Amino acid sequence: MTDLAEKLIMRHEGLRLKPYRCSAGRLSIGYGRNLEDNGISQDEALQLLRHDLAAARETLDELGLELDPVRQAVLLDMLYNLGAVRFRRFRFMLQAVRQGDFERAAREMLDSLWSHQVGMRAVKLAEMMRSGKVSDSVFLDTKG
Template structure:
């Protein structure tokens, strides 16, 4: 049996689900029968997912905030970090912070970032990212 044939059989037998679900015995499952409760994911798989999600957040920032390409790497990374956490659509709701960033008004951008439900939810993360926006340093 070739790997391709086995793959096709397993997809047919197990099904392919792109979102987590409970299988017939109540185990949290994803993909093609991946039992997350008992097996989880490996470090390599977690890193692969992280790299993919970073690339997606980076592409979303590049597409939806084209002016961000002109930011220094630290401040651009803050936007990508926020897009990773919030999703690009929720990041775009930070209108005042984004407008301040676009004109390099870093203090206002940081104040607007911190004056949000997001900042109250993520705590130290928001403080650290706001400090990076102000300083342009890691």
């Protein structure tokens, strides 16, 4: 019975991979998932994060950047936030990373529109890039 219901819903709702407004005006996605009333579960949010993080890892691999785990995490965080296209525009930062000049890479991170947009997140990530260490303050608040 569930298989039949699934097939009916898929047929009637159709698949949309980007958010859209349904006929009732509700923000929806997928096979008519009402995001406004139902949202997503924590498990679904984690699944989406892991999917996007895997794509970010592929981008780092394409760029040939082999780094220690802390600096790799910094770049993955930036990639996740910026998307691959905007991340690749950090040419001078990426050049500094390739050369192992993490001080300059950190400066390049902070000398950007992105830094002004994300505030303390950029400051903390730049310090991690510079030092190669995770400071205790990174996890003290959820926004920075």
